[in-house]
Amino acid sequence: xxxxxxxxxSVTVKPVKKYSPLKExxxxxxxxxxxxxxxxxxxxxxxxxxxxxxxxxxxxxEPNYNEVLQGPSKDHLAGTDEYGRDxxxxxxxxxxxxxxxxxxxxxxxxxxxxxxxxxxxxxGGWLDRIIMRTSDVLxxxxxxxxxxxxxxxxxxxLKNVVIAVAVFSVPSFARLVxxxxxxxxxxxxxxxxxxxxxxxxxxxxxxIFPETLGSLIVFIxxxxxxxxxxxSSLSFLxxxxxPETPDWGAMLSLxxxxxxxxxxxVMMPGIAIFLTVLAFNLVxxxxxxxxDPKTKNE
Numbered sequence: 287x288x289x290x291x292x293x294x295x296s297v298t299v300k301p302v303k304k305y306s307p308l309k310e311x312x313x314x315x316x317x318x319x320x321x322x323x324x325x326x327x328x329x330x331x332x333x334x335x336x337x338x339x340x341x342x343x344x345x346x347x348e349p350n351y352n353e354v355l356q357g358p359s360k361d362h363l364a365g366t367d368e369y370g371r372d373x374x375x376x377x378x379x380x381x382x383x384x385x386x387x388x389x390x391x392x393x394x395x396x397x398x399x400x401x402x403x404x405x406x407x408x409x410g411g412w413l414d415r416i417i418m419r420t421s422d423v424l425x426x427x428x429x430x431x432x433x434x435x436x437x438x439x440x441x442x443x444l445k446n447v448v449i450a451v452a453v454f455s456v457p458s459f460a461r462l463v464x465x466x467x468x469x470x471x472x473x474x475x476x477x478x479x480x481x482x483x484x485x486x487x488x489x490x491x492x493x494i495f496p497e498t499l500g501s502l503i504v505f506i507x508x509x510x511x512x513x514x515x516x517x518s519s520l521s522f523l524x525x526x527x528x529p530e531t532p533d534w535g536a537m538l539s540l541x542x543x544x545x546x547x548x549x550x551x552v553m554m555p556g557i558a559i560f561l562t563v564l565a566f567n568l569v570x571x572x573x574x575x576x577x578d579p580k581t582k583n584e
Contacts, residue, residue, distance in 0.1 A: 314576045321572020324565040331562060335385045338378035346376040346532045355548040365550040367541065373554050376532035380555070383533045384562070387444055388513035391451035396506055398452070399459020400498070404490050406460065407467025418464070421457035429454045429512070430519055437525045444533075447526045451513050462505055466498040500577035508570035511563040518559050534559050 316322055339346070344362075350370035358365045364373035406417040424432065433450035440446040470476060471494060479489050520526040521535030529536055534555040541551030 311576060315572070318572035318575060321568050321575075324568035324572070327561070327565045328569060331381055331385060331565075334378055335382040338381050342372075342375035342378045344372035344375040346371060346379040347530060355544060355551065357548070357550055364554040365548070367537070367551050368544060368548075373537070373551065376537060377534070377554060377558055379532040380534045380537065380558070383444070383527065383531065384514055384517065384559075387448055387451070387517045388510050391448045391517070392455060392506055392509045392513050394448070394452035395455025395509070396459050396502065399456040399461075400463050400495070400502065402456065402460040403463025403465075403498075404467055404495065407464040408471055408486065408490055408494065414464075417460060421460055424454065424457045427454075430516060433516055433520060434523070434525065437520065442525045444527055444531075447517050447520050450520070451516050454516075455509060455513070458509070459502070459505065462501055463498050466501055467494055470494040470497045504570055504574045504577055507566055507573055511566035511570070514559065514563055514566070 315325075348371065350366070353362070353366050353370045355368055356362055356366040356370075362372050362374065364377060367373055367376070402417050406414045427435070432454045433447075436450040436453055437446050440449060467490075471489075473493075476489060476493050479493055484492075517526060518533075518535030518538065521533045522539045524539065527533035527536045529540060537555040538552055538559075541548075541555070544551050
């Protein structure tokens with residue numbers, strides 16, 4: 287007698303999860319513990335820059351000669367300066383100034399450097415030589431000396447500080463983007479775009495520029511810290527913000543005469559500059575580890 291068996295093979299197909307670059311970035315970013323918490327500090331600074339002047343306990347510009355050079359206390363968390371102004375309130379107001387100057391100057395430098403780097407790397411020839419030799423000339427000067435020279439021509443003021451910091455940032459961005467462009471224009475998809483008659487502008491913006499974004503984001507985050515130091519240094523030298531402005535560098539300049547008698551006047555803005563620059567550098571290091579393909583492969 288023949289027995290027939292029917293075997294029912296049921297196969298369960300699991301749905302393939304759609305790849306999400308944002309989720310992948312967030313997963314890798316959380317592994318960068320130091321940079322992860324530094325990014326929260328930067329977000330706090332940005333929040334303070336937005337609402338700081340409105341939540342300051344005192345007017346950052348109004349003097350109070352009855353409370354000159356008071357140390358930190360319950361009424362004045364960071365003490366008072368030589369005019370009796372509340373240092374904590376001035377630090378809150380100065381956050382907006384320092385971040386605005388650094389963000390704007392780096393943004394302008396990144397835009398100018400990216401355009402020059404794309405043109406230089408893509409077209410090459412005499413245009414590449416002119417842009418790179420000009421960059422070499424600017425690289426020959428230390429950043430702060432070049433900024434001082436620019437402000438000596440334009441005059442002191444925060445607007446000119448933005449221009450000066452942007453100008454000495456351009457060569458660095460141009461060289462970074464040029465290198466990525468030289469590498470990107472040799473790829474297969476760029477050659478394919480050329481073969482179908484795509485315009486130069488479309489190739490640069492559509493195919494080459496996106497490949498430079500990872501390196502640009504990393505460099506921008508680190509460059510912001512450099513811009514904060516440069517802007518504070520120029521204000522310290524009297525070339526940036528006016529003395530009554532609650533700029534961190536200007537506060538350092540005014541407080542240096544009281545370093546022996548009221549050290550808090552210098553220490554508070556100094557700590558603010560140190561922590562802010564450190565946070566941006568830590569975030570830049572973390573972004574490099576997450577976004578840089580060469581780092582991932584190591």
